[in-house]
Amino acid sequence: MKRSAPIRELLQARADLFDEVRRFFRARGVLEVDTPLLSAAAGTDPALEPFVTRHCGAEGDRARYLQTSPEFHMKRLLAEGSGDIFQIAHAFRQGELGRRHNPEFILLEWYRIGYDHHRLMVEVAELVNRLLDRKLPVEKITYRSLFQRRFGWDPLETAAAEMARTAAKEGIAMGGSLDRDQWLDLLMGAVVQRELGRGALTFVHDYPASQASLARLHPQDFRLASRFELYLEGVELANGFHELTDAAEQLARFEADNRKRRQRGQQPLPVDRRLIEALERGLPDCSGVALGLDRLLMLKLEAGALAEVLTFPYAVA
Amino acid sequence: MATYSTNEFRGGLKLLLDGDPCVIIENEFVKPGKGQAFNRVKLRNLKTGRVLEKTFKSGESVEAADVVERDLQYLYTDGEYWYFMDPETFEQYQADANAMGEAVKWIKDQDVCNVTLWNGQPIAVEAPNFVVLEITDTDPGLKGDTSGGGGKPATLETGAVVRVPLFVQIGEKIKVDTRSGEYVSRVKD
DSSP states (O other): OSSOOHHHHHHHHHHHHHHHHHHHHTTTEEEOOOOOOOOOOOOHHHHHHHHOEEEEETTTTEEEHHHHHHHHHHHHHTTOOOEEEEEEEEOTTTTTOTTTTTTTEEEEEEEEEEEHHHHHHHHHHHHHHHHHOOOOOOEEEEHHHHHHHHHSOTTTTHHHHHHHHHHHHHHOOOOOOOOOOHHHHHHHHIIIIIGTTSSEEEEEEEEEEEGTTBBOOOOOTTTEEEEEEEEEEEEEEEEEBBOOOOHHHHHHHHHHHHHHHHTTTTOOOOOOHHHHHHHHHHSSEEEEEEEEEEEEEEEEESSSSSGGGGGTTTTTT | OOOOGGOOOOOEEEEEETTTTEEEEEEEOOTTTOOOOOEEEEEEETTTOOOEEEEETTOOEEEBBOEEEEEEEEEEEEEEEEEOOTTTTEEEEEEEEHHGGGHHHHHHHHOOOOEETTTEEEEEEEEEEEEEEEEEEEEOOOOOOTTTTTEEEEEEEOOEEEEETTTTTOEEEEEEEETTHHHHHHHOO
16 A cells, blocks of 8 residues: 555645644634534435435344435534534545545634635635645636636536537547536636645635535625635645525525436435425524545645555555 | 356456446456445457446446367368367367457467467467478578568468578578567477
8 A cells, every 4th residue: 555655644644634624713713513424314416325224123123324424413513503613524425536535524613603605715725725834826816707718618508518528629538418517617627726726825715606515695796696615736626615605595405406416316315304494493694614634635745646645545444 | 147246356357248248357346435336347348359447336236258279289270260179078169250360370280279269169279389381481691681670571381471590591491489479489380
């Protein structure tokens, strides 16, 4: 097994990273929390497939899901009045294995009450520069201008056929056909992303509403969602939202997710009723972000693959 | 019909693409955190040798190609086909000029070659990395002109032409690297 550094050095680097995260948030009054990895409902996002397991107890045999992120439990804490919170949590995603993916990985997730996503981006940049011990400049670009600049078309307006032509021009031979968002994902993942964050912290923000995920829609333009992602050296490091707080809208999105799952031949997943109830009671206006700590360590140690900085990557765990 | 899911993709896996057998050289998993996952795959077409790239939605299934590699002994050619035998099962195979490719230039009977079989048919034949062949023709002039990098062309018993040092003569045997087509050394019987 290839490691980026001798084992003691690697473990030290991981421990130092966690220490530094804790110091950063302690100084800012953000409280560390710890929530369950197993729960009765997972996210419904068709792009994320949870690990499913079962609990067999006195009340019968129940499905339990390993979290794909700690978001739902943390939002329930926020709704209950926790105030600003952060968590270093293991997350699990089926089928995600590659140079920059491991099915089990560590997310640093935190929530700031009263922040919009722009204010949270400032904090993300401060934290990342601190953790990397760098002073990288910050660059912000909207999702629309990113695609307009790179391909000369508007991701909100352009038809799938045009996107397909662009992909072909970029040397991507795609077998079947894709819908618009899938073409955008492909172009983002295979072309645009690797050019982002060269020597800078690049925030891409204001995603198409079709990719809103758990973000609220842009107050002035409902075609956009208040969502951002951070890229550094071509690596996607973080994903953040000005959080959706509307319970009815959230429920509708979960149900839409499940319709999409059925269309694509994926298993629909139970909707997290407890999260919806929490939103009904009231989630404070807040922004939240999840940052891949293993990926950050990979960049910090200049490793060629995620597996080189994990204690035991998937292949040997 | 055997298939592979993209989750099983790894270097060396043989797939059937557009009717041709291909082998995976590289498999890259691409996925925006909240988006569709893809496998970007670099493959070599085992019939043409061409390298191509193909992108699949993760989770898709692709037909497997029944491709195996065997060490087979070359027997003879009738001009149209080259005949090989499996030294263990004595089963015989016939390869056409397409499958033979460059190997034609280097092999003589008894040589053991690595042969790629698709559905039991040879589609690629690889000559051994080094072969020993006799020179059937070359300019004898020792003092010959030294242009062309100090060597001279020599025709081998298989018909291949390689550059050899000036001192090498007709009737001598030489060792050749079939991958580069270059002279390595003289071989004494």
